[in-house]
Amino acid sequence: MDKVYNKDTATMIWRKFLEPDFAxxxxxxxxxxxxxxxxxxxxxxxADLNPASSRLWHIPAILPDGWALYSFDMLKRRIVVLDPAVGPFGFSNRQVNMHTYVSDKLHSALFRCLQIMFENCHCSCGEWTRSFPVLMIENMEKYNYGAGTTFLAWNFDGEKFQIPVMKDNLERHKNWLLYEVMRTNGNKSMIPSDAIEAIKGSFLAL
Structure with a gap:
């Protein structure tokens, strides 16, 4: 689905997702x-792209606290840690230590893979920074961490969230995500069209 809505060009990829199995x-x-x-x-x-021309490489990970997202910003050479388990008061020392450990391992593995997979890779893994932004003005329930991670990934533009991280916006995102999954090419489930339209009507359609 991300390919459908991305505004990529022949020489620039806005964001690239790796599957959770990578982490x-x-x-x-x-x-x-x-x-x-x-x-x-x-x-x-x-296949013919220089990885450095991708702005954000997103790596979702399932951790003891739940889902989290590590966004590797090729432009600013920094790792942005996006964790829906972190409430409005910010990261605890334990969370910072955990995410530092995880992001270090992902960073090393990502650049090793890029060097192997792309002959024209001209990006360096040296002198990267790390940031831990406070995402939410409200706490997110644990059962929403998975959907919340997709919300963070789709709305983070490298600097800020295009849509505020609030419960109402998360509910709209979950409905929209379900709708898009249902109408994805290759979906073989027998879903009545009126059910899809009912879901579509519960949020602002495209």
């Missing part, structure tokens, strides 16, 4: 490139 493999000390779907996700649609 799972890395944190298990396994080689992520031994997994075929991960190898494919690196070059899918961008």
């Amino acid at each position: 799972t493999a890395v944190l298990s000390n396994a080689d992520p490139l031994t997994i075929r779907s991960i190898r494919t996700s690196f070059t899918d649609g961008v």
Whole structure:
């Protein structure tokens, strides 16, 4: 779905998603490139592209606290940690330590994979910074962490969130996401058209 709504060009990819199994493999000390779907996700649609011309590389991860997103900003050479478990009061010392450890491992693995998968890779892994933005003005329930992570990924533009991280906006996003999944090409589930339209009517349609 992200490919459909991205405003990419032949030479610039706005954001690139890697599947969660990438983080799972890395944190298990396994080689992520031994997994075929991960190898494919690196070059899918961008085989001839310099990875540095992608603004954001998003890596979702499932952690003990729930889902989190690590956004690698190629323009500013920084890792932005987006964690829906962090409320309006910011990261605890424990959370900072955990995300520092995880992001360090993902950082090393990502650039190793980029060097292997792209002959024209001209991006460096040195001198990167890390940021821990406070995302929400409200706490998010744990059962929403998964959907919340997709909300953060789709609305983060590298500097800020295009849509505020609030419960009402998250509910609209969940309805919209369900609607888009239902009408995705290749979806073979038998879903009545009136059910899809009912979901569509519960939020602001495109």
